[in-house]
Amino acid sequence: MSLLIKSATKVFVTRSNFRNIIYKNFKCTYLLVQPTFTKKSDPNLTNNNSFKYAIIAIASTVIGYNFLKNRNIFPTVQASSDRRGQYNFIADVVETCSEAVVYIEIKDARRVDFFTGKPMTISNGSGFIIKSDGLIVTNAHVVTNKPQAKVEVRLSNGMIYKGVVEDIDLTSDLATVRIQANKLPIMKLGDSGLLRPGEFVVAIGSPLALSNTVTSGVVSSTHRGSAELGIRDKNMVYIQTDAAITFGNSGGPLVNLNGEAIGVNSMKVTAGISFAIPINYVKDFLKTVRSNQTSPIDNVKRKYMGITMLTLTDQIIHELHQRDQFVPPSITHGVLVWKVIVGSPAHSGGLQPGDIVTDINNVPITSANDVYAVLASDKSTKLNMTIIRFGKSLNISITPEDVN
Template structure:
């Protein structure tokens, strides 16, 4: 009898499964069950993106300026040319040209310092027909940024809002506007190719910060112009490119947050000083450090210093491994240099260092550069 009940149970189960499959195949599905996620038509998406570019360009155009400068010809050179060659040399000659943008309605302009460096007169072009004189207010040579003031009495101007460069994402659309090769208010579009791109030095000066990399076309004359997000906010100042002569799709912009940190100091006028520690450094995890008996994965090793340097006067010595700067863990020698340069000259900072396996703290009054 046991086998009889086993066969009967097996038959019931098989019958149930066959019936379920037949019923499932015969069911009428509603269109909703087969619907795909809604995707915007490619043409409409392109149109919306194009509209965003056009809107930003139109809104920003009036605030983007071109900058021309002149520099004095040394009197000795003018006299030399006149005496030996009979040439009448002008007292001033064209120096640099570039771009900038109004960031305050009273006529204050942000640009790169290298656009106005070495010049004695500056003119700001609002368009191809209107140029106004300007004067240099404040500058930071290492960060390569300067503030100009247009000489226009009580006239007001349309200013661009400053955004938050920390919120930028790789792949985000950006727009560059400037004066490449003297072509006023040229608009180019690209994406953020990379964030926090670091360099040891730029054009012979130590790099104070990291940069935004973009493939938006940047050419000679774009320097000082704004890099904008699709909200029309300035997220960077177009500063330099890789390669010689023109755009190869690798341009770099100074993050606007770095400028905002020192903007009050720039507005007070004159040059901005940067901190100096007065030491030579190597990475704590370098082969040279290991050969010297340093056992550390992170930090910067002091290898040389002047007797009267800020570091020496505070008690630091060669062989010390700097592991913290004002509470920030130090990754390597480049990181420490940048942390020092981000401080103003004369600032008092706390440095934590390892010496003979002991952790020591020092209060250092930074020098200036």
């Protein structure tokens, strides 16, 4: 009987804050019952007392068990029934700011689609609304295309507006577009100076005309120098992220978990390596626009080829060798063609996204600045290019156009 009561005590008493109470209860019962098993003098009395004390022991055990059960002394495990609400923080971010993201389409007024009879789409991208009266921020390379191009903006609710390019800064690759609308949802602007490597970010845009496509990742680096990306005449840094930024994502927002735009999606080098313009540059650009220090139109003639490119630095080439099997080990310099405008001289000449330009007119190309220098020269009537495509060397010719 002693062993039974002690075993019951160990089973039922599992929490330290109730241990003493329950232990005393069983000990008291044990002391009452024990003499009935050791007393020999009066067998009749012993049998009667044994029966009574056995009843007390059983009752005490039941009372103790019910006490423990009702007070939830025993630990319990319950599966969460609301994990979607607890862990879908990215969905919360998208729900907060996706209505301010727009799809931008560039149409060529001189060319008509054979099937629809409408102006042909030559380029597309994304943007986001920063003022409720219709002011949109996007990349300059999204809206600076061929002459006589028309800009159309589609909101998240499906409404389509004609867009007017107000200001362009080709150096920082930023532009503003205005549509005639009011009371539009706006995107909050954050502070890219507070970003940290490893911070969660969400890229929202419209790749392949698919509005509000969402990708997510982390900030790989907050300071990638402009020299690495071939940006001229300005000391800029870029946000590197592993969130996928495809062609149509260009101009869309890179958003933090507070639903604030902390960057403008710009380009992707390869899987896991994408770049965005820090939002603080956008704020500086907007201040300059308000001060009337920029001019969206000038009369200086330029050579137009119709591509967006990225300088291949030693670090990027190393990454490409590790990730892309079609980049031969012999590649030590060049520029990566990120985007080719449909109908542009580059498109007509056969240049494709993903091509690596290594030489132009037998001159080695080591950065995007070398390409700009060739276009600026008087001898750039025809460009004979050596490119690498899927690991093979090809030669193509492109005749750039004169544009204002």
